[in-house]
Amino acid sequence: MSFNLLVIVCLLYVSLLFAVAFLAERRAEAGQGGWLRSPLVYTLSLSIYCTAWTFYGAVGYAARSGLEFVTIYLGPTLVFAGWLWIVRKLVRIGRRERVTSIADLISARYGKSNLLGVVVTLIAVAASTPYIALQLQSVTLSVAVFAADQPPAWALPDSGATAAWVAGGLALFTILFGTRNLDADERHHGVVTAIALEAVVKLVALLAVGIFTVWTVADGWADIYARIEASPVAEWPLQPGRWIGLTFVSAAAVLTLPRMFQVMVVENVDERHLSTAAWAFPAYLLLMSLFVLPIAVVGLERLPQGANPDLFVLTLPLAEGRGDLALLAFLGGFSSATSMVIVAAIALATMVSNHVVVPLWLTLRPAGARDAGDVRGLVLLSRRLSIAAILGLGLLYYRLSGGSAALAAIGLIAFVGVAQILPAMIAGLFWRGATRVGAGLGLATGFLVWLYTLFLPSFGADGILSADIMANGPWGIGWLRPQALFGTAALDPLLHALFWSLGLNSLALVIGSLLSFPGPVERIQALAFVRVFEGDRARRGWSQGGADAEELLTLAQGILGADDALAFFQAEAAFQGKAGFLPDTTPDFIEALERRLAGAVGAATAHAMVAQFTGAATVSAEELMAVASEAREIIEYSAEIEAKSAELARTARALGEANDKLRDLSVQKDAFLSQISHELRTPMTSIRAFSEILGDPDLPPDLRTRYTGVIREEAVRLTRLLDDLLDLAVLENRKLQMNVKAGNLHDLLSRAVEAASNTRPERQMVVRRDLGAEFLPVFTDTDRLVQVFINLISNARKYCDAPQPELKIRARRKGGRIIVDFIDNGAGIPKKDQGLIFEKFARLTDTAKAGGAGLGLAICREIMVNLGGSIAYLPGQGGAAFRVTLPVRPQVSAGAEAAEGPAPTETLS
C-alpha cells in the first residue's frame, strides 16, 4: 500500500467534494434543486452526528468497555423516534422565526437577548474546539498508520504538518461554500450535498470493513457470537447509571450540538422530511454500529497486544493484507472528520459573527450613525475570519494537548458541555414561565460547573488544576473537590459532572424564572415559541410608529443586498395593495421586516437595528395586558373581523391611492392643456407673424432667408411635439410594429450615451459603467430600447443637481430577464412625486428648465410595456434611480396582437 497512492486518492476525493458542492450550488441557483431537497439528502446530512470519533472511536470504545458504546447511538434514536415531541417543534420554530443558530434560538426565545446569545456561543466554542481538535487528530493518526511502513524519506515531515494541511483545506472549503450567502432561507446546498456524499462514503466504508470481518476473517454471525463469548469483553459489569446517563447525554447532544442544530433545523428545507428522518436516521445509526463489536473483537484477537483499538478499522484490513479496504476505511474516517469540521465551523462562525462581532460593531461605531451601511459585507467578512479562527483554535488545541487522550474521552466531554443548553431549550419550548434571568443563570451555572468538574480536569493531573486541588479540593476544602462535589465520590467523573452541572443548571433556571418578571418582548416570544402550533399570533412587537419606509429600505439593502431588499419591499407593498417599492410602515410590516433581517444577522441584532428606526415604538406591557385580558371568544371573533377589515383597509388604501392619482392627474391635465395650447400657440404665432412679414415685397433677401429659417424651425418644433403625442397614442393602443433584432446591450448603451451627450453638452457628467457585465445579447426592438436609454441618460444630464454629476449604469441578467439600472448622484425624486413621474404630462420642474412637454418617461414606460418589460423608479439608492427590465426572449404577442388591448406584463404604475 503506497503512501503516495494514499495522498493522490485523498486529493482526488477532496476535488470530488469541491466539484459536487460546486455543482449543487449551481443547480440550486438555477432552481433545479429537485433531488437536493429530498428527505434522503436531509437524513444523510444528519449523519454528521457520526464523526471520526464514532467512526474510529466506537470500535476502540467497544474494545475497552464492550456494549456500552451503543448508548451514543441509542440516545439520538430515541429523540428521533419521538420526533413529534421536540424535533418537530424545533424545526417549526426555526423556520417561522428564521433562526440562524442554536445561540440565536435561545436569544430569540428569551426576549431577543444578545447576552444569552453570547453565553451560548461561548459554551458552543468551548465545547467544540476540543472536538475539532479530535477530528484533526484522527486524520493525523490514520495517515500515520499508512506512513508507518514507509522508508523515512517518504514519510511526512511530522504529524503536525498533516493536521495543519487538513485544517487549511477545510477552512478553504468552508469559506468557499459556507459563506456564499447570508440569509438562513438560502441554504448551503453545496455543503449539504457534499456532506450527504460523505455520509454515504463513511457508511459504505464501515460496512465494507464489517462485512469483510464477519464473513472473510470470521465465519459468519454464529462464529462472531462465539468469538465475542471468548473475548476479553465477553462479560462486562454494565453500570445502569452510566448506561442511562450516556444515553441521556447523547440524546441531549443530538439536540444541542451546534452542528446538529445547523443541519437539523437551519438547513431543513421541508418539515415533512422529518417523518422520513424519524426512522431513516436511526436506521443509519444502527448500520453504523452493527459491525462495531465484531471489528473490535476480531481486532483484539488478531492484532498484536498494545495495538491502538481506536484504529482497528484501519489496521485490521491492513494486517489481513487488504490495502484497498484499508484505503476505503481511511476515506470513511476522513469523510467523518471533514464533514463534522465543516458544519461545526459554519455553525460556530454564524454564532460568533451574529452575537459577538456585529453587536460589537453596532456599539462601537460613532453615536448617531443610524445608517447601517454595508453590514452584509461586514458579516460575511466576519464569518470568514471566524471560520479561520475556529479551525485555528482547533489546531492550537491539538498542538497543545499533544494529541494524547483516548478519542472517546474528548467526545463525551463535549457532549456534556453542549448539554448545558438543553434546560434552557426545553424550558423555552414548553414552559411559558421560563424567563431570561432564569435561562441566563442556568446556562452560566451549568457552564461553570462543567468547566470545573469535567473540562479542566480533562487536561490531566497537574494540567490546569493541580493534583492537590483534584485530591483535596481548592484551599483544602474537601467538599469542593472537582470530581466529588459535596462528597459524591461514588459517581464516576463523567456521571458526576453530568449530574451536578445539569442539576444545578436546571435548578438555577427554575428558581430564576419563578422569581423574575419577564419584559413584554420576552412574553411575546414565549407565547410564540411555546404555542407555535396553535398559530396564536397575539404578537405585535411594534406599535404604530413613525418609521420611514425609505430609511428602512436603506437598512435592509445594507443587510440583504439591493435585489433581495427591493423584492421584499415590493412584495410587502403589493400585499398592502400598494404599487412601487415603499409599503406603509405598519406594525405588521415592521414585524415581517425584522423577521426577515433576523434570518441574516440573528433576532437580537435585527431587533436592535429596527428599533433604531422606530424609536421607542416597541409594545408596552400595558398594551400586552390589554390584548391578553380579552376573552378568548372575542379574540376569535375579532380575528375574523380583523381579516375582513384588513381586506377593506387594503381596498381602501388602493382606492385612496387611485383617487389621489386621479386628482393629481386632473390638475395636471388642466395644466397640460393650457401648456399644450401655449406650446402650440407660440410657434403658430411666430409662424403667422413671420409669414405676414414675408408678404412684404420690399424685404431684403438676407432677412427673407432668415425669416424662412425661423418659420422652418418653428414648424419642426410643432411637428416634434405632434410626433410625440402620436407616438404615445400608438404605444398606448399597443399598435406598435415591433422590429425585433439581435443586439448587444453594450453597443446599445454606448449608442445611447453618445446620443444623450447632446443634451446640455456644457455639463460634465461622469458615466460609470461595468463594461464586463454589459455584454449581454438582447433580442428586442433595439431602436426603441435605445430610445428609452437615451431618455433616461438625458434626464440624468438635465436634472442631476450634484456639483459633480455622476451616472452609474449597472446591467445584469437575472432569471429570464435583463435588468439595467441607471443611478445618478443627485437629490433623487421626492417620495410624493415618485408615483407620478411615469404619467403623461407629468413634469416636476418648471417648463423652461425642462424644455419638453413632459412626455419622455410616459413614452419610455409605454415602450417598455410594448417590449414585454417594465421601467420603475428605485427608491433608496442615494439619487434618482431607474430600473429597466426586459425579457431575454421577445414576447412576440406584445406588439402584433395589439388590438385586444391588455398589456402582456403588468405595468408598474
Place this chain on the structure above:
Amino acid sequence: MRQPLFLARKSYRLRRLVDAARLLPFLGAFLFLLPVFWRDPASGQSRTAPGAVFLFIAWAALIAASALIARRLAQTESGGPDAAAGPGGSEEHQG
C-alpha cells in the same frame, strides 16, 4: 377554535396514530434498558453477546415501527378532504 368532543373514525384513527408515535420513545427506552439488568447466574456479570443480539433486534423493531407509523401519518395527512382535521388535528394535543 373549539374542538368537537367526538371525532369521525378517520380523525380518531389519526389521533391514535399520533399517540402511538409519541409513546414510541418510551417503549424504546424500556427495551434499551432491559439488557443492563441481565446478569449471568454463574459469574454475576452481564454477558455482552446476548445483550448485543437483543439490543440490535429491539433497535430494528423500533425503527420498523417508527417507519410504519411515519408512513401512515404522512398518508393520512396528505389524504382526502376528510383528513381536514389532519395537520391541525395532530397538533391540538400540544395545548
